Amino acid sequence: MNFTINVWRQNGPKEKGGIATYKVSNISDDMSFLEMIDVLNEQLIIQDIDPVVFDHDCREGICGMCSMFINGEAHGPGRGVTTCQLHMREFKDGDTITIEPFRAKAFPVIKDLMVDRGSFDRIIQAGGYVSVNTSGNLPDANATPIEKQDADAAFDSATCIGCGACVATCKNASAMLFTSAKVSQLSLLPQGKIEASERVMNMVKQMDLEGFGNCTNTGACEVECPKGISIENIARMNREYLSASITSK
Amino acid sequence: MSKLNANIPEGSLAEKWTKHKSKIPLVSPANKRQIDIIVVGTGLAGSSAAASLAELGYNVKAFCFQDSPRRAHSIAAQGGINAAKNYQNDGDSTFRLFYDTIKGGDYRSREANVHRLAEVSASIIDQCVAQGVPFAREYGGLLDNRSFGGVQVSRTFYAKGQTGQQLLLGAYSALSRQVAKGRVELLSRHEMVELVVVNGKARGIIARNLVTGELERHSAHAVLLCTGGYGNVFYLSTNAMGSNVTAAWKAHRKGAYMANPCFTQIHPTCIPVSGDSQSKLTLMSESLRNDGRIWVPKKAEDALAIREGRLKPTDLSEENRDYYLERRYPAFGNLVPRDVASRAAKERCDAGYGINKTGEAVYLDFSSAIERFGSEAAHVKGIKNPNENQIKKLGERIVESKYGNLFQMYEKITAQNPYKMPMMIYPAVHYTMGGIWVDYNLMTTVPGLFALGEANFSDHGANRLGASALMQGLADGYFVAPYTVGTYLSQDITTGKIPTDSAEFDEAEATARNRMNGFLNSKGNTPVEIFHRDLGKIMWSQCGMARNEEGLKKAIADIRILRDKFYSDVKVLGKIGEMNPELDKAGRVADFLELGELMCMDALAREESCGGHFREEFQSKEGEAVRKDDEFAFVAAWEFAESDPGKSKLHKEELSFENVELNTRSYK
Ligand SMILES: Cc1cc2nc3c(=O)[nH]c(=O)nc-3n(C[C@H](O)[C@H](O)[C@H](O)COP(=O)(O)OP(=O)(O)OC[C@H]3O[C@@H](n4cnc5c(N)ncnc54)[C@H](O)[C@@H]3O)c2cc1C
Ligand code: SF4
Ligand code: FES
Numbered sequence: 067m068n069f070t071i072n073v074w075r076q077n078g079p080k081e082k083g084g085i086a087t088y089k090v091s092n093i094s095d096d097m098s099f100l101e102m103i104d105v106l107n108e109q110l111i112i113q114d115i116d117p118v119v120f121d122h123d124c125r126e127g128i129c130g131m132c133s134m135f136i137n138g139e140a141h142g143p144g145r146g147v148t149t150c151q152l153h154m155r156e157f158k159d160g161d162t163i164t165i166e167p168f169r170a171k172a173f174p175v176i177k178d179l180m181v182d183r184g185s186f187d188r189i190i191q192a193g194g195y196v197s198v199n200t201s202g203n204l205p206d207a208n209a210t211p212i213e214k215q216d217a218d219a220a221f222d223s224a225t226c227i228g229c230g231a232c233v234a235t236c237k238n239a240s241a242m243l244f245t246s247a248k249v250s251q252l253s254l255l256p257q258g259k260i261e262a263s264e265r266v267m268n269m270v271k272q273m274d275l276e277g278f279g280n281c282t283n284t285g286a287c288e289v290e291c292p293k294g295i296s297i298e299n300i301a302r303m304n305r306e307y308l309s310a311s312i313t314s315k
Numbered sequence: 316m317s318k319l320n321a322n323i324p325e326g327s328l329a330e331k332w333t334k335h336k337s338k339i340p341l342v343s344p345a346n347k348r349q350i351d352i353i354v355v356g357t358g359l360a361g362s363s364a365a366a367s368l369a370e371l372g373y374n375v376k377a378f379c380f381q382d383s384p385r386r387a388h389s390i391a392a393q394g395g396i397n398a399a400k401n402y403q404n405d406g407d408s409t410f411r412l413f414y415d416t417i418k419g420g421d422y423r424s425r426e427a428n429v430h431r432l433a434e435v436s437a438s439i440i441d442q443c444v445a446q447g448v449p450f451a452r453e454y455g456g457l458l459d460n461r462s463f464g465g466v467q468v469s470r471t472f473y474a475k476g477q478t479g480q481q482l483l484l485g486a487y488s489a490l491s492r493q494v495a496k497g498r499v500e501l502l503s504r505h506e507m508v509e510l511v512v513v514n515g516k517a518r519g520i521i522a523r524n525l526v527t528g529e530l531e532r533h534s535a536h537a538v539l540l541c542t543g544g545y546g547n548v549f550y551l552s553t554n555a556m557g558s559n560v561t562a563a564w565k566a567h568r569k570g571a572y573m574a575n576p577c578f579t580q581i582h583p584t585c586i587p588v589s590g591d592s593q594s595k596l597t598l599m600s601e602s603l604r605n606d607g608r609i610w611v612p613k614k615a616e617d618a619l620a621i622r623e624g625r626l627k628p629t630d631l632s633e634e635n636r637d638y639y640l641e642r643r644y645p646a647f648g649n650l651v652p653r654d655v656a657s658r659a660a661k662e663r664c665d666a667g668y669g670i671n672k673t674g675e676a677v678y679l680d681f682s683s684a685i686e687r688f689g690s691e692a693a694h695v696k697g698i699k700n701p702n703e704n705q706i707k708k709l710g711e712r713i714v715e716s717k718y719g720n721l722f723q724m725y726e727k728i729t730a731q732n733p734y735k736m737p738m739m740i741y742p743a744v745h746y747t748m749g750g751i752w753v754d755y756n757l758m759t760t761v762p763g764l765f766a767l768g769e770a771n772f773s774d775h776g777a778n779r780l781g782a783s784a785l786m787q788g789l790a791d792g793y794f795v796a797p798y799t800v801g802t803y804l805s806q807d808i809t810t811g812k813i814p815t816d817s818a819e820f821d822e823a824e825a826t827a828r829n830r831m832n833g834f835l836n837s838k839g840n841t842p843v844e845i846f847h848r849d850l851g852k853i854m855w856s857q858c859g860m861a862r863n864e865e866g867l868k869k870a871i872a873d874i875r876i877l878r879d880k881f882y883s884d885v886k887v888l889g890k891i892g893e894m895n896p897e898l899d900k901a902g903r904v905a906d907f908l909e910l911g912e913l914m915c916m917d918a919l920a921r922e923e924s925c926g927g928h929f930r931e932e933f934q935s936k937e938g939e940a941v942r943k944d945d946e947f948a949f950v951a952a953w954e955f956a957e958s959d960p961g962k963s964k965l966h967k968e969e970l971s972f973e974n975v976e977l978n979t980r981s982y983k
Contacts, residue, residue, distance in 0.1 A: 094590050094592070096589045096590050097590065097592055097593075098594070100594070101592050101593065101594050104592065104844070105592060107842075108842050108844060111842045111886060111888060111897065112840075112842065115888075116889060117888075117896070117897060119894060119896060121382060122556060123381055123386055123388070123555040123556050123557050124386075124388065124390065124391045124555045124556075125555070125594060125595045125597075126391060126595075126724065127724065127727075128390050128391050128477070128480055129381070129386040129388075129390050129391065130385075130386060131381065131382065131386055146723070147727060151724075151727050151728075153727070153728070153730075155730065176894065177894050180894075182382070183382060183383065184382070184503070186383070187383050187384075187385075187491065187494075187501070187503075190385075190487070190488065190491045191491040191492070191494050191495040192495065194488055194491060195446070195447075195488035195489060195491055195492045196445065196446050196447045196488070197492065198442075198445045198446060198489075199367075199370045200363070200366065200367040200370060200442060200489070200793045200794070200797065202435070202438045202794060204438070204442055204444075204445045205441065205445070206441060207400070207440045207441045207443075207444040207450075207458060208400075208402060208457050208458055211452075211455065211456025211457055212452060212456050213452075213456055214452045214453065214454050214456065217449050217450070217451070217452040217456075218449075218452075220447075220449040221449035221451075221474055221475065221481070224449050224474075224480075224481060224484065225477060225480070227390075227480075228383065228385055228386075251447065251449065252447050255447050255449065257444065257445055257446070257447045
């Protein structure tokens, strides 16, 4: 297959970017989207053009690095996939494909398609943990049974890969889905309940400080989330936040 | 040949660690605040070590090359983590976990280390649950377990097919808490490119800031390498694209010995290679072998018909299928250890029974499991005389609840539905048992330099059992290093800050800069990737699942030629002082080109077959591995010599087995 690739090129955070157009040919339908970019880059190097910079690592949908906005959608067409799990068989021979970085005030572009998602780390640092030190003397893991339903729900929330597709998709660039997934995971488990109020207050505060927008319940985030993180998490976080702000007053 | 001292404490096996811990010199809280530690890597080993050391009060700097610690390759581990909890009351114990690991490793690991690992395993689960790791649970609310290969108990804890993710996020949360407290300084998008040794001690690193391209100096009283495995030397592997040997290799060049570098794990169940531009391979977790059955057609003509698309696997009746693992190894069946399962798949495919276009794939079939689960579920639901369709539906739902994300991953990659058609799988490079040599305290041959997790060689001998890498990474980071690093640092309480303006730092930075300039100035014509791919082909064909003298010698010669070509013909654009992923890749591939040669040398020197290391010259009539304990019950630790990997010097650490008998590993 052959494609025309329109890709965002930007040399640095402060520099002006723009779309560059390249052609790739002999792409097989078994190739992943990132392998197609590998082919493009190999070609660019031979032509003395700087290869396109993009984040990627695991290439199996779990590390959350491969942030790309493809034809106007985070992680491209298809539900429940990250860019690295997208295959060229999803496109038609001769298609023009437009690739842009995830865009949000709190995700500044570093170069080309690579953005800085350090704001997500700082949201977790604000409270996305249980305050327990390492020691060999904690209670036995089976000392507190946890209802399977709660454990499974906590797990579902915990499968967020921190990719930022939710932010990039949201018209307000809100980080509610990401933040609420962590808040939910921990508030569903007895171990996390103890610090629940403080946690939700601090994480939401950090989210606002980073410049993420407000949630207006459009639900686009849930649709584009490659891991199917549900907006029920947002509702749960709102409840947690409400009850925390009442008790803290 | 010098003797290596593993510093194994005195006393009976079961007492060594407890006694050792009780004698460890302590560092007072006030003194800890004067001591700096560098942790390179933020996977399970690095995150857990950095968090634990920071909790103790040391000043920690943590480095990773990804944009966040949460993206370390540990995130991709699927199936589970072992621990000797005996929750299932199926006869498990610390000793059994120890024994299984020693046996699984084909008697090439150190008893004392492995026993310690088994001892601390239970605490890992307690620690993770306390952090909020959402492990799978049973309806009664207690933790659930599954089985992994090479064992006959259920001791594997899991979180669906995302156990590594959940454990790493747990360790990352503990790390984040220390970052928030200012106890850990996080340096993401930083790559260690040199080790700095001052007066014989590891005292810092040179790191490249991958965003600005700047070379930075960082000093510390101790350096911990938690940089993962080097499976990417084979180009195609289940490792993440960035996984590399660079940090370990830089340490090796500065005096850290590399141990058993040829011990590589080839995982039996991966999605087969589909094309030439493939960049990586995807694992299908070993947990699938709990319920999936592996087979190829019994008749070669059926295999051919399937390859040519004239026949479907579902068309073949039971008696025309060869469940070769169940046939050859009735006691363990589909759950034999990885090395055994991989070789058996290769044997069938080499004999002409492979079932995909390339002839390099076998089936992993869930139809029996779907039927069994479906019938059980129908019974539980009180459905009398369920029809085939009902059973299948119910069964598929259960399989989905256990392995849903893996099935989905498979379908996305291959565009085939594994609930209806058996999966096609083939072995692929997955893990490296070899690594930096460490003593009992996880210290390398460079004082003050420690190695944790997959980066060291310590616990898995010649073959790692499933679900034991996660256990080892967290054991090293949470429960071993905090003690043993402290012991070393107790001598450093009056040292004071290590300056970074010394001649040693100058020299290390200059070495790194010169190397990078070398790549940039080579003005060749070939992109880095091509060299990596070529190296991978050499390694896979000569130093992969089966090795022999002739092939290894040829590989060494070929790698040397390829290395020369790399330096004269590599093409890297751009500069040092800017973001330049191609330059980073060139550095990593250059190191793989040296490591590859050492791996072949090690494989050549080990004239026996053990675990993942199968020398064709040393096999029984039935094709089983033949170990030679009289000559080779040692750890091969290689010392880098004269800037030439070909001249590396072998040191032997003899292994003594006082608590287990050396047996021929049998899974029949
Ligand atoms: C697909 C897959 C599935 C697996 N499933 C299981 C399983 O179910 N159970 C099990 O027990 N094991 C499993 N394993 C093995 C296990 O995941 C790994 O062995 C383990 O996670 C390694 O952890 P680590 O902390 O040693 O290294 P990693 O998690 O690989 O972390 C390495 C860290 O080092 C950093 N780093 C590397 N080089 C440099 C450098 N030069 N400079 C700076 N930073 C650097 C990286 O950024 C990263 O943070 C699996 C492995 C794979 C590939
Ligand atoms: S919630 Fe979904 S889209 Fe958002 S960061 Fe997590 S995985 Fe990505
Ligand atoms: S590269 Fe890891 S999720 Fe895509």
